[in-house]
Amino acid sequence: MNTLQTSTPARLLYLHMGSKEPQRQIDFYQHMLDMHCESYADGSAVLKGPNRAVLISPADKHGLLAAAFALDNQSHQAQLRQRLEQKGCRVEDIASPLLETGSFSIRDPQGRETIFGVAQDLQLGELPGMPGRLQHVVFQTTELEAMVEFYVNTLGFTISDNVVDQETGKLMVCFLRSDDEHHTLAFFRGSKNEWDHHCYETNEWNDIRDWGDRFAKERINIFFGPGRHGPGNNLFFMVVDADKNRLEFSAELEMTTAEQAPGEWPQSEHTLNSWGRAWMRS
Structure with a gap:
C-alpha cells in the first residue's frame, strides 16, 4: 500500500487560524514566536518565523480553518492528487500565499480542511528567532x-x-x-x-x-x-x-x-x- 511516508512524504508547513480579534492574535505570534508579519487590507496576515508560519484571518469564532502540508515536489503533488481522486476523495484547487500553483485541499467527513502543495521558496530556515x-x-x-x-x-x-x-x-x-x-x-x-x-x-x-x-x-x-x-x-x-x-x-x-x-x-x-x-x- 502506498502511504504518504513511503511515496509522497508530507510535513506540516503552516496553519490557517480564524480569530474574532485578529490583531491581538497577530501581535501574540509576532512578539512571542518571533514571527514577521505581512498584513492585508481585510485584516488578515501571513506570519513567518524560523521554520514556522501561520495565516490569521478575521472570523466569527476562534479556531483552526485549515492545516497545510508541504510535499517535496510537483511530481509528488500530482501523484498524491491522482491517488486521492482515484479513491473518490473530493479535491479542490486552492491558492495559497505560501504554496506554489497546483496546490489543493480536501475535507474529511467532519469538515476539517487539509491542504497539500509544494512550498514556495520561503527560506523560513534562515529567519531569525528561537528554534521551533x-x-x-x-x-x-x-x-x-x-x-x-x-x-x-x-x-x-x-x-x-x-x-x-x-x-x-x-x-x-x-x-x-x-x-x-x-x-x-x-x-x-x-x-x-x-x-x-x-x-x-x-x-x-x-x-x-x-x-x-x-x-x-x-x-x-x-x-x-x-x-x-x-x-x-x-x-x-x-x-x-x-x-x-x-x-x-x-x-x-x-x-x-x-x-x-x-x-x-x-x-x-x-x-x-x-x-x-x-x-x-x-
Whole structure:
C-alpha cells in the first residue's frame, strides 16, 4: 500500500487560524514566536518565523480553518492528487500565499480542511528567532474510528501508536505520521469536535527551557507539563495563545521507519505524561 511516508512524504508547513480579534492574535505570534508579519487590507496576515508560519484571518469564532502540508515536489503533488481522486476523495484547487500553483485541499467527513502543495521558496530556515519548527496538529473528535479510517485508508497517513482503554478495548487516541517523524497528526476521542493543539519541535531540552523562560517573563503560565509523552517519547510543555488556542513545545520526537508496526499504550495519565499528571481529554 502506498502511504504518504513511503511515496509522497508530507510535513506540516503552516496553519490557517480564524480569530474574532485578529490583531491581538497577530501581535501574540509576532512578539512571542518571533514571527514577521505581512498584513492585508481585510485584516488578515501571513506570519513567518524560523521554520514556522501561520495565516490569521478575521472570523466569527476562534479556531483552526485549515492545516497545510508541504510535499517535496510537483511530481509528488500530482501523484498524491491522482491517488486521492482515484479513491473518490473530493479535491479542490486552492491558492495559497505560501504554496506554489497546483496546490489543493480536501475535507474529511467532519469538515476539517487539509491542504497539500509544494512550498514556495520561503527560506523560513534562515529567519531569525528561537528554534521551533511547526511539526504537528491534533484534534478531538466524536467519531475517532471514522477519522482514523479516512486519514489512513484515503489520505495515506500511517498509524504510529494507539492508546486503548484497557477495560473496554476502545480506541482513545491515534497518532498518525506522514513522513519519518512519529506523528504529524493525532486524534483524541472527545465529547465534541474541536482543535486540540498544535506543536513546535525544538532542537533540544535547553530550547524547552528557553521557551519556558520566555513565556514566564510575559506571565503566560504553562497549561500542561513539563513532561515526557509515552507515544513519541518527546519532551514537552503547553501554553495558550491570545485566543486560548493551545500550543505545545517539544523536543526529541521519535523517528520511525516505514515498516514500524503500530504500538499500543494503555489509556492512563502515565501514557500521556510519564513524569506525572496529565491532561485527560476523556
